[in-house]
Amino acid sequence: MSWIRRRSPRGTSGISGCELSDSADPPYIHFVADGAGRTVIELYSNPIDTIPDYASMHPLRLHVAFATADPDGSRDALVAAGASVIDDLNREDGTRLIMLRDPWGLAIQLCKRPQPLL
Numbered sequence: 001m002s003w004i005r006r007r008s009p010r011g012t013s014g015i016s017g018c019e020l021s022d023s024a025d026p027p028y029i030h031f032v033a034d035g036a037g038r039t040v041i042e043l044y045s046n047p048i049d050t051i052p053d054y055a056s057m058h059p060l061r062l063h064v065a066f067a068t069a070d071p072d073g074s075r076d077a078l079v080a081a082g083a084s085v086i087d088d089l090n091r092e093d094g095t096r097l098i099m100l101r102d103p104w105g106l107a108i109q110l111c112k113r114p115q116p117l118l
Contacts, residue, residue, distance in 0.1 A: 055105025059086055063099065063107035071096045071112045083108065 019033040027046040033039065045051075054062070068074040075098050079085065082103040089097045094114035101107055 051104070053105070054107070055101065057105075057107070059099050059101070059107035059109075063109045065109040065111055067116065068110050068112055071098050071110045074098075074110050075100065078102075078108065078110075 019031075019035070019037070021031040021033075023029040027044065030043040032041045032043070066074070075085065075088075078100055083100040086099040086101055086107070087097070088099075089095075091097070096110075096112040098110040099107060100110070
């Protein structure tokens with residue numbers, strides 16, 4: 001399998017300075033790493049299985065969560081890219097949770113906590 005590796009320039013992916021590695025051949029695999037190389041997410045699709053109906057699933061059954069220092073800015077960028085807002089919560093402890101769905105129905109959560117998890 002051959003790989004295409006590149007660094008995302010600021011502003012093109014919404015994740016400035018991330019590292020992207022993509023398989024050039026099926027099944028298509030994509031790895032996204034933060035600029036520090038501490039976090040890697042694998043995005044994988046194999047056409048031998050059908051894609052689940054994410055839109056019919058409750059967002060708490062399956063979602064991908066991201067910590068963000070700017071929940072409103074992150075929400076606005078995702079909405080501009082085709083996502084839709086499901087819920088926007090401000091908890092008493094200062095936690096901000098925004099739940100969205102991407103254009104394919106997958107739930108995405110944006111989270112800002114008063115104390116970072118890590």
